[in-house]
Amino acid sequence: MSGSSRKYMSTDELERDAEFHRRAEAFAKEMVAKIWSRSGYESPKWIGKQNAARERARASEAEIASRADDCPRDQRWSFNNRAPRRQVAA
Structure with a gap:
């Protein structure tokens, strides 16, 4: 699922x-630990699945946060379009 489809x-x-995706991340983390404990091998397959699940969960959480009533439109955050930082007067 692409990041833009979450808005729908x-x-x-x-x-x-x-x-x-948080459960998928936890499962992948568990699999990485099991494989490491049994063979001393870090499986790139499960590490990739863990990272992908983490990013997908973050994308959904970012979309939920951007829908909050107290989040101004210009401050909404996404992976592709990060909100500008507020200017600090010197």
């Missing part, structure tokens, strides 16, 4: 999506 999901769907 409901908040409940985004929360379920984030939870699903």
Whole structure:
């Protein structure tokens, strides 16, 4: 799922999506630990799955945060379009 398609999901769907990917990340982390303990080998397959799940969960959580009432439109954050930092007067 691309990051832009999340804007069409409901908040409940985004929360379920984030939870699903958090569980997938935990499972992949467990698999990395098991493989390491048994063979001393860090599996790039499971490390990649763990990182991908983490990023997907973050994307869903970022979309949920951008929908908050107290989040100004110009301050909304996404992976592709990061909000500008506030200017600090010197």
